[in-house]
Amino acid sequence: MSDRPKTTDGTVRERDADASARGTEPLLRIEDVHKSYGDEEVLRGIDLEIDRGDVEVLVGPSGSGKSTLLRCLNRLTEVDSGHIYLGDTEVTAPDTDPNAVRQQIGMVFQDINLFAHLTARKNITLGLRKVRGLSAEEARQRADSELERVGLADQADSYPAQLSGGQKQRVGIARALAMDPEVMLFDEPTSALDPELSNEVLEVMQGLVAEGMTMVVVTHEMRFARGGADEITFLADGAIVERGPPEKLFENPERERTKRFFESIRHE
Amino acid sequence: MSVADALGIDPSRLRESTDDLGRIAMVVAGIAFWGWLLTRWLYDWAFARLGIGPGEGENFLSPTPFEEAAAALEGSVVALGPVRIPVDWLATLVDGAALAIDVAPALATGAWYTIVLTAASIALGFCIAVPTAVLRVYGGPFRWVALAYTELIRGTPLLAQLFVLYYTPYLALWLNDVDIVGQGFVPDYAFWIAILGFTINGSAYQAEYIRGALESVDEGQLTAARAIGLSKLEGIRHVVLPQTLRYAIPAWTNELVYLIKYSSLAGFITVPELYYRASRIASSTFEYMPIFTLLALVYLGIVLSATNLMARVERHVAVPGIGRVEGRQQG
Numbered sequence: 001m002s003d004r005p006k007t008t009d010g011t012v013r014e015r016d017a018d019a020s021a022r023g024t025e026p027l028l029r030i031e032d033v034h035k036s037y038g039d040e041e042v043l044r045g046i047d048l049e050i051d052r053g054d055v056e057v058l059v060g061p062s063g064s065g066k067s068t069l070l071r072c073l074n075r076l077t078e079v080d081s082g083h084i085y086l087g088d089t090e091v092t093a094p095d096t097d098p099n100a101v102r103q104q105i106g107m108v109f110q111d112i113n114l115f116a117h118l119t120a121r122k123n124i125t126l127g128l129r130k131v132r133g134l135s136a137e138e139a140r141q142r143a144d145s146e147l148e149r150v151g152l153a154d155q156a157d158s159y160p161a162q163l164s165g166g167q168k169q170r171v172g173i174a175r176a177l178a179m180d181p182e183v184m185l186f187d188e189p190t191s192a193l194d195p196e197l198s199n200e201v202l203e204v205m206q207g208l209v210a211e212g213m214t215m216v217v218v219t220h221e222m223r224f225a226r227g228g229a230d231e232i233t234f235l236a237d238g239a240i241v242e243r244g245p246p247e248k249l250f251e252n253p254e255r256e257r258t259k260r261f262f263e264s265i266r267h268e
Numbered sequence: 269m270s271v272a273d274a275l276g277i278d279p280s281r282l283r284e285s286t287d288d289l290g291r292i293a294m295v296v297a298g299i300a301f302w303g304w305l306l307t308r309w310l311y312d313w314a315f316a317r318l319g320i321g322p323g324e325g326e327n328f329l330s331p332t333p334f335e336e337a338a339a340a341l342e343g344s345v346v347a348l349g350p351v352r353i354p355v356d357w358l359a360t361l362v363d364g365a366a367l368a369i370d371v372a373p374a375l376a377t378g379a380w381y382t383i384v385l386t387a388a389s390i391a392l393g394f395c396i397a398v399p400t401a402v403l404r405v406y407g408g409p410f411r412w413v414a415l416a417y418t419e420l421i422r423g424t425p426l427l428a429q430l431f432v433l434y435y436t437p438y439l440a441l442w443l444n445d446v447d448i449v450g451q452g453f454v455p456d457y458a459f460w461i462a463i464l465g466f467t468i469n470g471s472a473y474q475a476e477y478i479r480g481a482l483e484s485v486d487e488g489q490l491t492a493a494r495a496i497g498l499s500k501l502e503g504i505r506h507v508v509l510p511q512t513l514r515y516a517i518p519a520w521t522n523e524l525v526y527l528i529k530y531s532s533l534a535g536f537i538t539v540p541e542l543y544y545r546a547s548r549i550a551s552s553t554f555e556y557m558p559i560f561t562l563l564a565l566v567y568l569g570i571v572l573s574a575t576n577l578m579a580r581v582e583r584h585v586a587v588p589g590i591g592r593v594e595g596r597q598q599g
Contacts, residue, residue, distance in 0.1 A: 076491060103497035113492035117511045117590050126506060127496035161589025172492075179496055 025087075027052040027214055028073070028183060033082035035068055042068050044238040045082070050183075050231075053212045057225045057246075060235035061261065066218040067110075069235070070185050073216065074098070074105040086182065103131060106176030110188040112168045114160040120147060120171045121156040124178045132179070146174040150204050166197030170204055177208075184208065186217040222265055226250060234258050298576075301569040308376035313453070325373045334366035364558050371549050371559060375566050378542035381459065383570060385531045385541060389466035390474075390524055396467065397474035402504055404475065405482045414475070421472035427533050430465045434458065434537040455539075462534035466527060473523050481516035482508065514582075514591045521578040525571050542566060 026049040035043040042065045050056045058066040071077040073084060075091060075098040084091040091101050115123050124143035128134045134142065147153050150170040160168055169189055176184060186205065190198035202224050208215060209228045219225060225232055226246050233243040234253075242249065242258045253259045316324035341359035404414035421429070433439065443449055443457035450456045485508050493503030535544030546563040550556045582591060 074495060076495060099494075099497045099499055102495055107492075107495040109488060109492060109495075111486075111488050113486070113488035115489060115492065115507050116486075117507075117514065117587055126493075127498065130502060130506060131497040159588040161587075175496065 026050055027054075027087060028216070029083075029085040030069075030073075031083045031085075033069070033072060033084065034080045035065075035072060035077065036080055042238050043072070043079075046235075046238075046240060048233065048240065048243075050214065050216065052214055054230040055209050055213075055215045055217065055228050057229040057232045058216065058218045058235060059220070059225065059232060059261070060241075063237075064235040065238040066235055067187050070107075070187050070216060070218055073183075073185060074102045074107055076107075099131075103179050104182045106179060106181035106184040108169070108172050108176055108184065108186045108189045110191055112160075112165070112172050112192065114163075114168050114171055114175070116160050119157050119159055120152060120163065120174075123160075123171055124175045127175065127179055142178055143174075146178045147171070149177065149207075150174045151200075164197060165193045166200040169193065169197075169201045173201070173204055173208075183214045183216065186215065186219065188218050188220065190219065190221055220265070222250075234261060236261070294572075294576075297569075298573065302573070304372070305376055305379055308373060309380055312373070312377065325377065327369050327373060329369050331366035331369040334362050334369065338363035338366060364561075367555060367558050368562055371546070371562060374545045374549060375542060375562065378540060378545035379566055379570065381455070381534075381539060381541035382528065382531050382543075382567075385459070385462055385466065385534060385539070386524070386528050386570075388463050389470055389531070390527055392463070392467040393470035393474050396471035397478055398509070400471065400475040401478035401482055402509075404479050406500065406504060418472045418475055421469055422476070426465070426469050426530060427536060429469055430462065430533060430537050433461050433465050458538045459534075462531075462537060462539045466531060466534070470523060470527050473526075474520060477519040477523060478512060478516050480519065481512040484515055485511045511590055514585055514587075517578060517582045517585075517591070521575055521582075524574055524578065528571055528574060529567060 028048075028050040030046055030048040033043050033046040034041065042063075046065075046069055048056075058069065060066050068077055072079050073091065079092055082092070086101065086104060089101065090096060114120075115126065118126065121140065121143045124146055125134075125136075125139040128139035128142055129136065132139075144153065144156060147156050150173055152167060152170055152174070155163060155167060155171075158167075160171075163171065173184075173189075189205070190201050193201065198221065202221060205215075205217070205224065206228055217224070217229070229246050231243060232246050232249045234241045234249060234255075234257075236257055242253055242255045244253075249258060250262060253262065311321060311328075312324045315321055316326075322328065338359050341355055341362060344355065400414045400417060404411055404418070407414060440457050440461065443460055448454045449460065489507050489511065490500070490503045493507040494500060498506065531541060532543030534541050535547065538544070542563060546559050550559040553559070585591065
């Protein structure tokens with residue numbers, strides 16, 4: 001983690017420009033991850049490598065384990081067996097501090113989960129103050145620049161209840177970005193939103209893609225998957241069925257199961 | 269055409285003006301009540317000791333004119349025929365005023381004990397209740413500790429708890445050995461035992477109210493807090509509790525109101541609070557009905573002040589989406 005480039009102004013992320021020069025070492029490595037809830041095995045041996053700057057979209061029918069896999073990545077859910085590495089750190093190692101890992105992995109939730117008692121700005125400053133130890137003034141400046149980045153500079157003093165769903169989710173993204181993460185995880189970020197509100201969130205996400213942010217995205221938004229993903233992984237019943245670039249999975253999947261899934265989505 | 273229209277009254281104006289009247293009446297009553305208590309306390313502790321005025325615990329006004337008036341009214345009752353009943357009532361009322369003047373100093377001093385006892389116990393109880401509730405909801409394998417504490421305390425009578433503490437070997441002796449206890453302004457050991465009892469008892473009830481509010485905060489709030497790198501405890505402290513306590517205010521106010529009134533049980537372990545003083549006076553004068561009516565009025569004054577204060581606190585800490593919502597009176 002020592003070579004982690006630090007950007008403080010939040011708008012310019014230079015680290016990804018030289019990501020390719022860093023070599024081929026993947027940023028996220030998932031090795032044979034298993035997870036069960038009771039008798040039900042929701043992850044049956046997942047192996048996946050995600051390069052720095054790549055956008056990985058996880059798709060699959062509900063109950064396929066996509067969200068569980070995402071939550072294992074920042075240890076909101078503990079794996080039963082297997083290993084997950086972020087750079088040189090083993091996330092799943094017992095002596096790894098999950099709080100330290102989570103600072104480097106931003107997460108955006110389906111049900112948004114903005115801190116209901118705090119304004120948009122304070123939603124962002126809380127982590128900066130209590131986790132990063134920034135001063136009140138530094139945190140405020142950082143929060144305002146993140147809000148500006150997601151186009152909500154004018155809503156800094158609004159409470160979550162005063163924001164639309166799309167605005168809330170953009171604050172949710174800004175809150176995660178403010179911690180300056182290596183990877184951003186998106187757990188169905190638009191499925192709780194009306195279609196017209198989804199667009200503003202997707203635009204922010206497209207902006208992150210353009211900046212070269214490493215992202216793992218669980219979504220049913222095939223427009224985003226098609227336009228933004230470097231790789232799409234199709235999961236079913238807790239296992240990876242097929243993985244490949246969007247055009248291949250959309251147009252020419254190898255597996256019958258994959259083909260049926262994408263056809264069913266197209267009919268929606 | 270409605271009645272209001274026929275009379276040329278705008279119903280919304282009418283509602284506003286009665287609201288205003290109600291508010292003014294409450295303010296006047298509040299000023300009178302607290303003016304009386306504060307004046308009495310200040311006088312008894314400061315001026316009376318300097319030898320100014322009638323002396324500590326003595327009446328400011330003389331009840332004699334009221335007593336005479338009441339006697340005169342009662343004397344005229346027989347001759348009045350049909351108007352005897354209202355005059356009789358008036359006599360009772362004037363007699364009550366005379367009695368009120370007589371017992372007011374004792375009630376004011378008792379009210380001081382009641383208020384301090386309640387305020388200290390609710391505050392200390394809160395400090396125990398919050399960790400207990402958090403342990404109950406988030407304590408994992410240690411949840412049973414909080415559960416056992418709550419059920420033990422809630423499941424046994426408060427009066428029994430007070431007696432157990434009062435007669436606990438060495439506790440009273442130990443308190444008595446503390447130099448300042450029972451000296452000057454510092455009340456007797458029974459008072460401290462009562463605070464201990466009410467703190468423990470109230471903490472169990474408060475913990476239940478807070479637990480309910482904790483459980484009403486969406487689980488995703490803590491998940492989101494942990495996802496930005498806060499520990500579970502930090503997440504509870506900075507994200508869950510600030511919301512919980514806002515949700516808990518109405519129920520917590522209820523507990524405060526209860527505590528004000530069941531602090532009267534301290535009288536049974538000789539703490540000279542409101543109820544104790546009133547019952548002592550009643551049993552020596554046999555004026556049970558009027559004295560306990562006056563006692564009830566003093567409790568009412570304290571309770572209404574407390575609920576008013578908590579309503580203000582609730583409004584003050586409310587944020588959009590959490591806490592008091594305007595506009596529930598639809599239509």
